[in-house]
Amino acid sequence: MNLQQLRFVRETANHGFSLTRAAQAIGTSQPALSRGILELEAELGVDIFVRHGKRILGLTEPGKAVLARAERVLAEVAGIEQVTADFRARDAGELRVATTHAQARYVLPAVVGEFRRRYPAVRLTLLQGSPKQITALVLAREVDFAIATEVPDDVDELVSIPSYDWEHAVIVPTKHPLAGQVPTLQALVKYPLITYVEEFAGRRRIDRAFAEAGLKPDIVLAAIDADVIKTYVGVGLGVGIVADLAFDAARDKGLVAMPAGALFGANRVKLAVRRDAFLRGFALSFIELFAPEVDPRTLERLMRGPSRKE
Known part of the structure; x- marks a missing residue:
């Protein structure tokens, strides 16, 4: 068993079990890669890959264990190489x-x-x-x-x-009825809301807070970018809920922010x-x-x- 054989196994798995792409990734020929894998399987006495003819379809159960350990070994080798590079x-x-x-x-x-x-x-x-x-x-x-x-x-x-940790803030134009008020869920639900998409910036906490209060907010726009949210709040599309770190009173002129950590918790x-x-x-x-x-x-x-x- 040698490191190159372990690389062959890892690259084959990482490239969708395509021997051609795996060989290209490591700069070797497909026959050399295939031969190295077969020699490793013969030495170990188990099949690492599931095959149909000459095609590789996936990993066998022992193959999954071999791959996991091969990745750890190769990571340690890469670490040794990086240690020396670090000192150089x-x-x-x-x-x-x-x-x-x-x-x-x-x-x-x-x-x-x-x-x-x-x-x-x-x-x-x-x-x-x-x-x-x-x-x-x-x-x-x-x-x-x-x-x-x-x-x-x-x-x-x-x-x-x-x-x-950070908390959410409610942002509105300076002349909005909510400006300067302590926000409540009951007050926010009366307005169209603009906030993050589900995967970003604590959006799930926002949804959970309204759901637990038995309220259904009208989220008219969801974005991944707080600057986009602030832009549409500024043109009057709705009330914004953003990360407090995304608001700067000096930069975001025309808008005011009210802390909303009490409503949505800390992130x-x-x-x-x-x-x-x-x-x-x-x-x-x-x-x-x-x-x-x-x-x-x-x-x-x-x-x-x-x-x-x-």
């Missing part, structure tokens, strides 16, 4: 962060500014998407971190690091990282900037915590 160029490299629009627009600018000041040689890439999309990116090792309110806590492969933003990831020094520094209460020792303890499946 401690303050250079690339950091890839997947996040939602709200975090990229309202929270990360200060963090990124300080990070760039400390590590000018590090290339920083921000990818935006839905919580499901950015979680998939970190699980696929295409990014180092995923940052969002809706990052899952129950995915075994991920460590979820809490960073800060927690989390940073997710693969449990088996190797974090270089500048990556740890980014986490410290984003979640200052999480010190390196605490992070290390989280990273080496026992798997829920073990």
Whole structure:
């Protein structure tokens, strides 16, 4: 058994069981890849893949176990390679962060500014998407971190690091009847509402609050972007419900915001990282900037915590 054979298994599974695409991904020929897999199966005495003729259809039960362990072994090997790279160029490299629009627009600018000041040689890439999309990116090792309110806590492969809490705010034009009032669910339900789509920014808490009060809100527009919500509130389409961090009285002239945490509760933003990831020094520094209460020792303890499946 060798590392290349384990790579063959992983890439075949990751490329929809296409030997052609898997071979292209690792820069080898299809016959060499197929031969390597067959030799590994012969050595182990089990079939890793389900076959129909020359086609591979999926993983056998022992194949699933082999793949899971192969991924862990290859992750450790990648970590060893990164350790040496880290010592060769401690303050250079690339950091890839997947996040939602709200975090990229309202929270990360200060963090990124300080990070760039400390590590000018590090290339920083921000990818935006839905919580499901950015979680998939970190699980696929295409990014180092995923940052969002809706990052899952129950995915075994991920460590979820809490960073800060935020609440919703009700926004209306300055001359609106609700301006300056303490918002209530009973008052809000009388107006058309504009807020986030279901997957974003604590929308489920909003829906649950109205449902528990036996009220049915008239949500006339749902968006993923707080700036879009504020724009349509400004033209009189309805009353907005946004994350409080998305409102700036100096910038959002013509609108007023009222705290709504008492109605919808608090939301927690989390940073997710693969449990088996190797974090270089500048990556740890980014986490410290984003979640200052999480010190390196605490992070290390989280990273080496026992798997829920073990």
